[in-house]
Amino acid sequence: MNSLLITGTDTEAGKTVLTTALAAYWQKYCASQSLGIMKPIQSGIGDREVYQKLFSLSQTSEEITPLYFQAPLAPPIAAAKENRDVDLGIVWQALTKLQAQRDFVLIEALGGLGSPVTDELTVADLAAEWRLPTVLVVPVKLGSISQAVANVALAKMTRVNLLGIVLNCTQPRTEEEVEDLTPVRMVRSLTNMPVFGCLPYLENPLDLDKLAQVASNLDLEQLLPFRKLIKSL
Template sequence: MNSLLITATDTEAGKTVLTTALAAYWQKYRASHSFGILKPIQSGEGDRETYQKLFSLQQSPSEITPLYFQAPLAPPIAAAKENRNVDLGLVWQTLTKLQQNRDFVFVEALGGLGSPVTFELTVADLAAEWRLPTILVVPVKLGAISQAVANVALAKLTKVNLLGIVLNCSQPYSEADIEDLAPADLIQSLTNIRVFGCLPYFENPSDLEKLAASVSNLDLEHLWQRM
């Protein structure tokens, strides 16, 4: 296994934060091993530019994001506005090349697990078809439990290799707040999927030291051993 897909329950759930944190951890603690970052499809500015700014990836923009659309909309809709198609063959070629040239590849999905990639396929379908081991980001908020249950059900239905869940605080929460809104034990019990831990709120999401430290606090040891 030399790739990991980071997906979520929805947009703005914390995929970029976790992807950045994982890459920061890899850069600090596994410096002898090369890594790449792939954002297969991007609609509007954002993640690709963030990764270029924070990491010396030695990847061209198209090697980070092979498919880029101007409108910040679901890919099939954004593509249609530009009279283009969502060329998944190009994405697959880019991923394969990265897997061959890097020790590890972090793949940040678009939107949530149920987000459309084309008019026929969702992120979950792609994760399953491409056999990408997957982590699901669940934002700490009211409704987190039901979102986790629904997305895990989708992952199981589509046979995604879902390794576990990471909770993410998009705003400063106390431990009591987190336990009330997104209790890890209850989510694990309802989904039968491991919760690796919770990312804190980051005032500065570009602080690689703090991001790497946050990954050290997640229960990912058995995951690293498989990589």
């Protein structure tokens, strides 16, 4: 499948940083291949606006975010405040159309794998049902190991095609601090998942050159379709 879902252990884990880093890398090294970015559901101002500012996607706001709600709350709650439903049919139609039009589609999920999409479904349920290859972003902070273990357990329970983990520094961290808070060997051992690397804290998360650089430091060969791309460079 020509898509990659980027989710996290929670809100503010670093999903947008990884999404924009991968998009910047793709834009720099794959200009001949078309890229689409989607935030399927957004509540409040946020990621869609970042994508529109950074990238020339030739996508309308609705093509980037098929479902948009005003209140920065969980979608079923935000939708209820507007007397609306979370219509996943609209999202699915927009996603399949974008997948048909683009060589590769980056999809940024909302919240974590356990975040509610509707009153009955979570992000994990959607990832599994739509068969989306998925990467889990884990922030470098105290408590993140247990969150990583819980999210991976949920992914396995719901049969999500989880490819692995990317660590992300949400604030400046030394190598020693990263090792103390989220040691890669322990994260790998407890989750039985590969760790593709660690994103450093970015003072300017809108610097495309820096975003592409930090993406290049990840083990992108493990992230399809980047494996095929890298072999062709």
